[in-house]
Amino acid sequence: MGICYDRLWKLLIDKKMNRTELKEASGISFNVLARLGKNEPVSFESIEKICFTLNCNIEDVVEIQRDKVAENVSKNDTTIELFAGAGGLALGIEKAGFDTLGLIEFDQDAADSLKINRPNWWVINDDIANISCLDLEDYFGIEKGELDLLSGGAPCQAFSYAGKRLGLEDARGTLFYHYAMFLRKLQPKMFLFENVRGLLTHDHGRTYATISNIFEQAGYTIQKKVLNAGIMECHRKESV
Numbered sequence: 001m002g003i004c005y006d007r008l009w010k011l012l013i014d015k016k017m018n019r020t021e022l023k024e025a026s027g028i029s030f031n032v033l034a035r036l037g038k039n040e041p042v043s044f045e046s047i048e049k050i051c052f053t054l055n056c057n058i059e060d061v062v063e064i065q066r067d068k069v070a071e072n073v074s075k076n077d078t079t080i081e082l083f084a085g086a087g088g089l090a091l092g093i094e095k096a097g098f099d100t101l102g103l104i105e106f107d108q109d110a111a112d113s114l115k116i117n118r119p120n121w122w123v124i125n126d127d128i129a130n131i132s133c134l135d136l137e138d139y140f141g142i143e144k145g146e147l148d149l150l151s152g153g154a155p156c157q158a159f160s161y162a163g164k165r166l167g168l169e170d171a172r173g174t175l176f177y178h179y180a181m182f183l184r185k186l187q188p189k190m191f192l193f194e195n196v197r198g199l200l201t202h203d204h205g206r207t208y209a210t211i212s213n214i215f216e217q218a219g220y221t222i223q224k225k226v227l228n229a230g231i232m233e234c235h236r237k238e239s240v
Helices: 006-014 019-026 030-037 044-054 067-074 088-095 108-117 128-132 136-140 175-186 202-217
Strands: 002-004 063-065 078-082 099-104 149-152 190-196 220-227 230-237
Touching: 006 044, 019 030, 019 044, 030 099, 030 136, 078 088, 078 175, 088 099, 088 149, 088 190, 128 136, 128 175, 136 175, 149 175, 175 202, 202 220
Parallel strands: 078 099, 078 149, 149 190
Antiparallel strands: 002 063, 190 230, 220 230
């Protein structure tokens, strides 16, 4: 038998409430919210807080399903997206069959668009610098190496001293640094780093050289391809 919280997500839609608002109103933790999103068991105390907040019964929040259904719910690969914007890349990844665990976007309007179009998604409207420094395994309720895909494209400022060490320290102070921190802390099975064609020549190629070296030092092989006017890179972790 398996646990399913689809009734909870439908109830949130009916009440015009998103997941972050539920967390704040009920006092449950980010870890509990992440476990709910993956149809994993949580404490009765957490369920009680949710029911009290939504003024509903337990059966309005959780249901028990047969094993076959539970397997179908949990079989999809998982993804976390950084610098999500209004969701253009995330929607494509969703169509590819991935379940989205969370999306981080700083711009309020873009985050609001995501929440409206995908009310079941956990949209984190915050500065990524406030998230990358956290215990990401605890924050998203996953273990290192468990995430299937990390996606997103960080705006890439010039790395003024890139080329000296070509490592993570060269990226400090840039938005890409936080992407790299997610990669190092979560060690996803693969990741997708999307950017514009100009990344290849940005800052006389030093920016791209630093990014590539950081990816390789994290234990990944690199495959890059230019698509139309943009460059999209798909990276898969090396076999050990």
